[in-house]
Amino acid sequence: ETGVTQSPTHLIKTRGQQVTLRCSSQSGHNTVSWYQQALGQGPQFIFQYYREEENGRGNFPPRFSGLQFPNYSSELNVNALELDDSALYLCASSFDAALNEKLFFGSGTQLSVL
Amino acid sequence: AQSVTQPDIHITVSEGASLELRCNYSYGATPYLFWYVQSPGQGLQLLLKYFSGDTLVQGIKGFEAEFKRSQSSFNLRKPSVHWSDAAEYFCAVGALNSGYALNFGKGTSLLVTP
Numbered sequence: 001e002t003g004v005t006q007s008p009t010h011l012i013k014t015r016g017q018q019v020t021l022r023c024s025s026q027s028g029h030n031t032v033s034w035y036q037q038a039l040g041q042g043p044q045f046i047f048q049y050y051r052e053e054e055n056g057r058g059n060f061p062p063r064f065s066g067l068q069f070p071n072y073s074s075e076l077n078v079n080a081l082e083l084d085d086s087a088l089y090l091c092a093s094s095f096d097a098a099l100n101e102k103l104f105f106g107s108g109t110q111l112s113v114l
Numbered sequence: 115a116q117s118v119t120q121p122d123i124h125i126t127v128s129e130g131a132s133l134e135l136r137c138n139y140s141y142g143a144t145p146y147l148f149w150y151v152q153s154p155g156q157g158l159q160l161l162l163k164y165f166s167g168d169t170l171v172q173g174i175k176g177f178e179a180e181f182k183r184s185q186s187s188f189n190l191r192k193p194s195v196h197w198s199d200a201a202e203y204f205c206a207v208g209a210l211n212s213g214y215a216l217n218f219g220k221g222t223s224l225l226v227t228p
Binding site: 004033035040041042043044045048055056058090092097098099100102103105106107108 | 146156157165204218220221
């Protein structure tokens with residue numbers, strides 16, 4: 001069990017709405033990465049935040065945005081929700097922003113868009 | 115294009131039997147290789163990782179994996195499976211020329227029978 005917590009655990013929204021997902025990173029970690037996991041698929045990288053700055057971004061449109069706060073917690077915001085945004089959203093924290101750093105994943109937020 | 119392939123969507127093994135989960139990758143750069151496990155309703159947990167050095171890597175829970183550059187493979191093995199190993203297993207690859215993102219395969223679902 002990791003120290004990464006995500007809220008809420010489940011969320012139902014309708015198409016066109018906006019949603020904010022939250023992630024508290026493990027103590028001592030300054031890097032947060034967000035992944036989208038559609039049903040039956042592997043996680044897909046959305047973006048990473050390192051010391052409050054976006055540090056890399058996957059192939060997701062601008063309506064996916066994020067923030068990292070001074071305590072290194074993070075938010076993922078999705079505007080203009082589409083049906084295909086329905087997925088498990090995973091947050092992972094790490095001690096530093098490097099490929100060889102171990103990622104600690106939260107249990108995720110299950111988002112359903114109707 | 116960079117890709118990760120897990121050829122087996124589902125695998126069923128008897129408790130006590132050996133296990134091998136396949137992973138093939140296609141990357142131009144020297145890859146960083148990972149295996150993660152995901153239990154229902156949980157986030158991902160790192161089993162093991164390979165960056166360099168000895169091509170046989172030991173992980174947690176009795177798992178090991180072998181990096182074979184000539185075959186572009188990183189297969190996960192366990193000599194004797196326990197019922198608690200039933201879960202979804204993901205192979206992931208990162209590369210220095212791809213930033214800090216991990217590219218995950220679609221996963222292999224492991225069922226353990228008595």
